[in-house]
Amino acid sequence: MSTPPMTPPKKLTSQSIVALKQGAQKIVAITAYDYTFAKLVDELVDIVLVGDSLGMVIQGDCNTLSVTLEDVIYHCRAVSRAISHAHLVADMPFMTYQTGAGDAIRNAGRLLASGKAEAVKLEGGVAVCKIVEQMVQFGIPVMGHVGLTPQSVHAFGGYKIQGRDERARNSILQDAIALEEAGVYAMVLEGMPTELAKAITERISVPTIGIGAGVFCDGQVLVSQDLLGMSPDFQPRFVKKYANFAETVKSAVGQFAEEVRSGMFPDEQHSF
Numbered sequence: 297m298s299t300p301p302m303t304p305p306k307k308l309t310s311q312s313i314v315a316l317k318q319g320a321q322k323i324v325a326i327t328a329y330d331y332t333f334a335k336l337v338d339e340l341v342d343i344v345l346v347g348d349s350l351g352m353v354i355q356g357d358c359n360t361l362s363v364t365l366e367d368v369i370y371h372c373r374a375v376s377r378a379i380s381h382a383h384l385v386a387d388m389p390f391m392t393y394q395t396g397a398g399d400a401i402r403n404a405g406r407l408l409a410s411g412k413a414e415a416v417k418l419e420g421g422v423a424v425c426k427i428v429e430q431m432v433q434f435g436i437p438v439m440g441h442v443g444l445t446p447q448s449v450h451a452f453g454g455y456k457i458q459g460r461d462e463r464a465r466n467s468i469l470q471d472a473i474a475l476e477e478a479g480v481y482a483m484v485l486e487g488m489p490t491e492l493a494k495a496i497t498e499r500i501s502v503p504t505i506g507i508g509a510g511v512f513c514d515g516q517v518l519v520s521q522d523l524l525g526m527s528p529d530f531q532p533r534f535v536k537k538y539a540n541f542a543e544t545v546k547s548a549v550g551q552f553a554e555e556v557r558s559g560m561f562p563d564e565q566h567s568f
């Protein structure tokens with residue numbers, strides 16, 4: 297008897313991500329910035345995000361503000377070539393959408409057309425909801441992002457947990473409601489108390505994806521470099537390191553260097 301062919305997992309879309317809110321399984325999201333990594337994780341997760349975190353983990357900047365639309369298009373296009381299962385989302389960089397609906401639609405259009413993203417993510421709530429509404433009307437799936445929104449780092453005076461007092465809690469809740477009414481299909485909740493993320497998750501009908509926002513969100517996202525332990529000096533409380541890639545890379549490259557210097561590599565097996 298022959299083994300039946302394996303059915304590949306189905307392609308996830310913004311619609312299937314919305315449907316996951318009703319299911320028992322949490323949504324799993326991870327960032328990716330290149331083809332090789334995206335190929336490894338495509339079938340393991342529900343969402344691959346080409347985040348503007350690339351300004352920090354790829355470009356080595358101290359925040360995300362200098363990332364350009366061209367940067368995200370470049371990385372997203374590379375990632376898209378590896379994606380056959382996960383839902384692919386691209387971040388809209390700082391000031392590519394805040395300046396008005398025209399800019400937002402044009403720039404999101406480029407992320408979808410040239411970057412091959414299937415949806416865009418942008419930061420902010422009440423302040424951007426009119427813009428989001430128009431983007432959605434033009435057929436652009438938009439993922440929201442509220443709480444500790446990294447593009448507002450200077451306004452926050454650093455990367456600080458948001459929503460600590462009653463007023464701030466209410467303001468973030470209003471942001472989430474405004475985004476839902478504007479038509480987002482999902483929303484990242486970043487850097488906020490667990491109870492606030494729980495209240496938002498219960499209040500809105502679209503899935504919430506948390507980062508530093510506790511266990512009650514409909515899903516979780518982490519920056520790939522963080523969860524793989526690639527930056528030994530970066531250990532915020534919300535990051536769990538599932539591997540120690542820093543040590544693995546240093547040990548492998550150290551061994552390569554040693555073998556090249558001693559003449560051990562290449563040996564006969566690796567020569568022609």
Ligand code: KIV
Pocket residue numbers: 327345346347348349350387484507517518519
């Ligand atoms: O830029 C990014 O990677 C993000 C996630 C951390 C949510 O926005």
